[in-house]
Amino acid sequence: MLTAITGINWGDEGKGRMVDLLSENYDIVVRYQGGNNAGHTVMNHLGKFILNLLPSGILRPEVINVMGNGMVIDLAHLWGEISKLREAGVNITPDNLKISDRAVICLPYHVSQDCLEEERLKDAKYGSTRRGIAPVYGDKYMKKAIRMGELLDFLALKERLKGIIDWKNLTIQQVYQAPPIDYSEMVAWLEKYTVHLKDFICDTGLFLNQAATEQKHIMFEAQLGALRDIDFGIYPYTSSSSTIAAYAPVGAGIPNHKLTGTIGIMKAYSTCVGEGPFVAELFGEEAETLRQAGKEYGAATGRPRRVGGFDIPASRYGVRVQGADMLAVTKLDVLSYLEKIPVCVAYSVQGKRVTEFPIGEALNQAEPIYEYVDGWKCDISHCRELEQLPQQARDYVKYLQQAVDCPIAYISVGADRDEYIKVK
Ligand code: GDP
Numbered sequence: 028m029l030t031a032i033t034g035i036n037w038g039d040e041g042k043g044r045m046v047d048l049l050s051e052n053y054d055i056v057v058r059y060q061g062g063n064n065a066g067h068t069v070m071n072h073l074g075k076f077i078l079n080l081l082p083s084g085i086l087r088p089e090v091i092n093v094m095g096n097g098m099v100i101d102l103a104h105l106w107g108e109i110s111k112l113r114e115a116g117v118n119i120t121p122d123n124l125k126i127s128d129r130a131v132i133c134l135p136y137h138v139s140q141d142c143l144e145e146e147r148l149k150d151a152k153y154g155s156t157r158r159g160i161a162p163v164y165g166d167k168y169m170k171k172a173i174r175m176g177e178l179l180d181f182l183a184l185k186e187r188l189k190g191i192i193d194w195k196n197l198t199i200q201q202v203y204q205a206p207p208i209d210y211s212e213m214v215a216w217l218e219k220y221t222v223h224l225k226d227f228i229c230d231t232g233l234f235l236n237q238a239a240t241e242q243k244h245i246m247f248e249a250q251l252g253a254l255r256d257i258d259f260g261i262y263p264y265t266s267s268s269s270t271i272a273a274y275a276p277v278g279a280g281i282p283n284h285k286l287t288g289t290i291g292i293m294k295a296y297s298t299c300v301g302e303g304p305f306v307a308e309l310f311g312e313e314a315e316t317l318r319q320a321g322k323e324y325g326a327a328t329g330r331p332r333r334v335g336g337f338d339i340p341a342s343r344y345g346v347r348v349q350g351a352d353m354l355a356v357t358k359l360d361v362l363s364y365l366e367k368i369p370v371c372v373a374y375s376v377q378g379k380r381v382t383e384f385p386i387g388e389a390l391n392q393a394e395p396i397y398e399y400v401d402g403w404k405c406d407i408s409h410c411r412e413l414e415q416l417p418q419q420a421r422d423y424v425k426y427l428q429q430a431v432d433c434p435i436a437y438i439s440v441g442a443d444r445d446e447y448i449k450v451k
């Protein structure tokens with residue numbers, strides 16, 4: 028099995044939670060894109076963990092975790108994350124964590140550049156997590172990035188870094204009028220983390236290819252969701268990487284293998300952190316109650332998430348671009364307080380009813396068309412079988428399934444590992 032676990036919406040659907048659960052049946056979990064802008068929450072008998080860079084299989088001792096070539100890695104952040112997990116008793120060694128020699132390094136100057144640009148944009152800011160993600164992916168495509176494997180040949184790296192910093196300082200000093208990047212500081216930073224991390228770096232493509240050939244079960248864990256994908260999302264308010272399942276074999280390092288399945292993680296309502304068009308957005312008290320009920324505050328940043336009802340045009344589009352074969356609906360329990368559940372069934376664009384997810388100005392101008400379906404008004408977090416759910420909750424799940432035209436295989440009714448229903 029080569030299975031991608033990807034987000035159908037704007038991220039924060041509960042991917043970490045589902046990867047932690049489903050990785051029981053997998054040998055390897057691979058993160059294939061993004062960086063420490065991710066915040067994947069995992070809650071199980073070991074405690075509560077928010078993973079930014081490490082794959083969510085790291086809490087299962089028998090699972091091997093891979094950080095793929097499609098990722099951008101802030102070395103200081105990664106080392107902090109490893110150290111914190113080790114303190115919590117999680118065993119992390121080069122046997123259960125492998126970092127691609129082709130993954131790109133996010134340096135302190137990428138973080139600075141991210142902040143400088145957001146500040147320059149003022150009110151027109153993108154809502155970046157300010158963790159350097161856009162500048163480092165930009166550098167990757169400009170062929171000015173540094174890859175993990177270069178840490179293993181430090182003399183050559185030092186030479187190359189000189190030229191890169193000269194180039195980068197043209198932007199930092201002349202565009203942003205900020206103090207220049209100090210070359211020796213960067214060398215020291217890289218040297219420090221090389222000592223800690225060098226043993227984890229290897230040709231993960233070779234490792235995964237071997238594993239796939241031996242019929243090992245590999246899970247590909249995406250960051251963010253379809254609507255934040257660089258190509259298919261709400262550009263330019265997207266992330267800077269490919270969040271879609273089709274990219275998983277490339278970003279993981281085995282473009283010669285095909286996925287055998289894609290499980291889309293879809294939230295029972297909508298949330299969106301950061302800027303950009305979010306048609307189904309609710310405001311005022313209705314929004315505040317939903318935000319509180321779902322504890323919708325960014326896992327990576329603590330920012331309050333924007334919230335709305337389930338968005339059918341956006342989610343159906345998300346299912347399509349992810350190529351999901353089946354879905355896990357998460358956070359159904361959060362809606363338990365509602366008499367009537369709001370659902371955004373279509374958009375109104377200049378007076379016209381639109382059901383396909385639009386782009387550009389049409390998206391910016393879109394107004395939600397809301398309908399209400401019956402709620403169940405009771406606690407469902409103890410339910411473990413479909414039959415135990417109240418009729419209205421079953422109807423709601425069936426309604427979502429028909430709306431996005433994809434089978435729902437899992438229903439999550441709580442954040443803990445065992446709080447879910449497997450639909451037979
Ligand atoms: P990710 O980025 O997709 O991994 O999702 P996040 O971890 O950022 O956000 C999901 C949040 O919802 C986390 O706080 C989870 O612990 C929590 N969560 C996940 N599934 C459920 C669920 O079914 N019910 C409830 N109440 N919380 C959930």
Ligand code: MG
Nearest residue numbers: 039066067326
């Ligand atoms: Mg998250």
